[in-house]
Amino acid sequence: MTTILIIEDEADIRRYLRATLTARDHEVLEAATAKEGLQKLTVNRPDVVILDLGLPDQDGQDFIRQVRDWSKTPIIVLSARDRESDKIEALENGADDYLTKPFAPGELLARVTVALRHATQIPAAATEIIEQSGLKVDLAARRVWLNGDDVHLTPIEYKLLSEFIRHRGKVLTHVQLMKAVWGRHSSDQNHYLRIHTQHLREKLKDDPLSPTFIFTEPGIGYRFSDK
Helix, strand or coil: CCEEEEECCCHHHHHHHHHHHHCCCCEEEEECCHHHHHHHHHHHCCCEEEECCECCCCEHHHHHHHHHCCCCCCEEEEECCCCHHHHHHHHHHCCCEEEECCCCHHHHHHHHHHHHHHHHCCCHHHHCEEEECCEEEECCCCEEEECCEECCCCHHHHHHHHHHHHCCCCEEEHHHHHHHHHCCCCCCCHHHHHHHHHHHHHHCCCCCCCCCCEEEECCCEEEECCC
């Protein structure tokens, strides 16, 4: 049984979430404030946190930053804030996923399942060789194959692919990718990111209209398939 911590100030939503999650055999903890949520996160060490951003004692964005200083527990934001800027900020602060209210219970359960799977995966750097859907990447040797054929990537393309693979299934914002590939002072590289992502897709024979590997998250960034 996995433990889910709900940090949400609205009692009706907490009850609905509890019913949804316990029906799938998850153990549920509840907190109505950021302070209470931080205490239960520290003491109980849940497997996943579902977090509202509009808490009475602390903004959820600040809570995410605070938690990410010491914990890697997956955080799924569940918020009425639907602006792209809020989603991007939450993801860049360290949230693993973002779901807006109102929400479908099936989608929430799917997001929880993905978060749990990521939490138990061996990091790509530790496995060194990654294989999925005909793509094989040897991180130690810096070699890439597609259906058995060598794929020749430029250094930038390989660095971009490595970043995708290390965070398979997670949304990476434009800023996160630019910092990882071009360095901290890379705010003007968005155009290059699109170009190199396009080239990488071409070399992986990945149709952007029906992708196998690289999925576009409009206005936010990209997500590499984990299947």
